[in-house]
Amino acid sequence: MKIELTKVYYEEKDNIGYIVINEPPANKMTSLFLKEFTYLVHEHITQSKVKGIIITGKGRHFCSGADVDQLQEMVATNCIMSSEGDLTAYPVWYVDNRMAFDYFSQLNIPVISAINGFCIGSGFELALCSHIRICGNGAFVGLPESTFGIMPGVTGTLRYLELIGLGKSLELILNGDTFYAEEALKIGVIDGIVNKKETLTYCEKLIRFILEDDKPYSKVNVTEYIKRFNEIYYKNIE
Amino acid sequence: MMEKQQSYLLIQNSTAYLYISNVSNILNFKEEIDENITNDKVNSLVIIWNSLNSHSNTTTKDEKLEIYRWLNTLKIISVAVVDADCSGDLLELIMICDIRLGGNKLSIKFPEDESEFTFNFEERCNLLMGTDRISISYNSLLKSTLNHQEVLNLGLINKVINTEGLIDEIEAYINKLIGNKSIEQINSIKKCFNNYKRLGLSANRELLLVEECKQSCYLIAKKYLEK
Numbered sequence: 001m002k003i004e005l006t007k008v009y010y011e012e013k014d015n016i017g018y019i020v021i022n023e024p025p026a027n028k029m030t031s032l033f034l035k036e037f038t039y040l041v042h043e044h045i046t047q048s049k050v051k052g053i054i055i056t057g058k059g060r061h062f063c064s065g066a067d068v069d070q071l072q073e074m075v076a077t078n079c080i081m082s083s084e085g086d087l088t089a090y091p092v093w094y095v096d097n098r099m100a101f102d103y104f105s106q107l108n109i110p111v112i113s114a115i116n117g118f119c120i121g122s123g124f125e126l127a128l129c130s131h132i133r134i135c136g137n138g139a140f141v142g143l144p145e146s147t148f149g150i151m152p153g154v155t156g157t158l159r160y161l162e163l164i165g166l167g168k169s170l171e172l173i174l175n176g177d178t179f180y181a182e183e184a185l186k187i188g189v190i191d192g193i194v195n196k197k198e199t200l201t202y203c204e205k206l207i208r209f210i211l212e213d214d215k216p217y218s219k220v221n222v223t224e225y226i227k228r229f230n231e232i233y234y235k236n237i238e
Numbered sequence: 239m240m241e242k243q244q245s246y247l248l249i250q251n252s253t254a255y256l257y258i259s260n261v262s263n264i265l266n267f268k269e270e271i272d273e274n275i276t277n278d279k280v281n282s283l284v285i286i287w288n289s290l291n292s293h294s295n296t297t298t299k300d301e302k303l304e305i306y307r308w309l310n311t312l313k314i315i316s317v318a319v320v321d322a323d324c325s326g327d328l329l330e331l332i333m334i335c336d337i338r339l340g341g342n343k344l345s346i347k348f349p350e351d352e353s354e355f356t357f358n359f360e361e362r363c364n365l366l367m368g369t370d371r372i373s374i375s376y377n378s379l380l381k382s383t384l385n386h387q388e389v390l391n392l393g394l395i396n397k398v399i400n401t402e403g404l405i406d407e408i409e410a411y412i413n414k415l416i417g418n419k420s421i422e423q424i425n426s427i428k429k430c431f432n433n434y435k436r437l438g439l440s441a442n443r444e445l446l447l448v449e450e451c452k453q454s455c456y457l458i459a460k461k462y463l464e465k
Contacts, residue, residue: 098451149457158446163370165393166434171396174416174419188371
């Protein structure tokens with residue numbers, strides 16, 4: 001089964017669902033992408049019977065973030081500000097996007113992001129909503145929103161908090177830090193680095209390994225799954 | 239020269255440096271700090287432990303609650319700096335602040351029992367260390383004493399700083415953090431994190447995420463209108 005939209009497609013193969021951001025080379029999250037992505041989640045993925053999900057980007061990059069100019073216009077023209085300058089209403093579609101992203105973090109089947117190249121801003125927020133993030137060498141990740149005068153808005157702040165705690169999250173969000181995969185692994189916002197030519201294959205094998213485990217899948221055991229899988233994966237490569 | 243065992247407030251380059259030798263000292267300066275925040279004169283509050291006395295347990299429960307409520311709703315960034323043994327009231331205080339910096343002499347002694355904390359210890363630990371990749375259970379922290387490197391590895395403190403040139407070190411850290419961000423941007427990011435601090439990570443997800451959504455839209459709209 002394959003559902004192909006303009007900027008994203010969803011395909012099911014052997015009980016695994018693949019969500020592919022499809023606007024290479026940069027795979028920017030335009031308003032059309034966000035609409036299509038929300039539609040895919042609401043209408044298809046929530047009804048799916050797959051046992052695991054892999055999120056990735058077509059081509060060299062996972063996603064270079066939102067189209068900021070387009071996003072600004074869309075949000076600003078749909079917000080209501082009081083005469084004192086306070087925000088009194090914000091767009092429903094913005095909440096829908098956030099819910100579509102967060103849907104994955106709450107699933108009880110494994111969700112893995114296979115990341116190559118750039119994965120920043122809202123692209124990284126989507127990756128943060130998966131349970132495991134595997135980067136190809138040279139991948140570049142982070143939430144730089146605050147350097148543009150704004151802040152992450154689709155679960156990024158909460159996912160950072162859940163992964164690395166208050167102090168470090170606030171520091172990274174305020175600094176708008178972006179980093180290469182090695183640093184991201186040290187900080188604890190990704191779970192592994194592999195050869196970039198093998199990122200997707202590694203993730204496919206990892207998800208199968210998790211599904212073959214005797215015990216039911218639990219997000220809490222992610223570090224343990226990866227450790228056990230690597231012992232087999234790298235032994236086979238040798 | 240600073241005198242030890244003294245409490246005082248110093249406003250320098252948009253940062254309020256509050257030196258304390260007793261946690262309840264904070265209440266003496268709360269009003270002055272609030273006034274500076276209202277007038278947009280400060281964008282960060284640095285609370286520096288200025289005493290060699292490692293164990294301070296003289297703050298009443300009402301005083302603690304007042305301080306914690308204040309810090310949990312503060313519009314600016316709160317940073318705790320300690321380079322000494324840390325336990326009792328002081329430990330609670332640093333666990334309430336947004337960011338913790340420690341010197342080489344920092345050592346944290348956790349109490350025997352979680353009932354000794356005014357707040358829910360498990361929730362605070364989840365908030366400070368995260369919930370997804372936690373390497374140690376909050377229970378195992380009880381009764382333990384950890385040095386600066388151990389608490390850094392657990393994510394309980396952000397950074398180990400050189401206390402020789404304390405103010406320069408803190409200033410460099412704050413400058414990197416705040417950069418040229420507007421007070422509005424800092425306030426929005428803080429409102430979002432204050433919501434997490436207030437509700438705790440076990441709260442309903444929609445309630446947790448509503449502030450991020452609101453503040454993010456607010457900043458985007460403001461930026462667009464400024465064009």
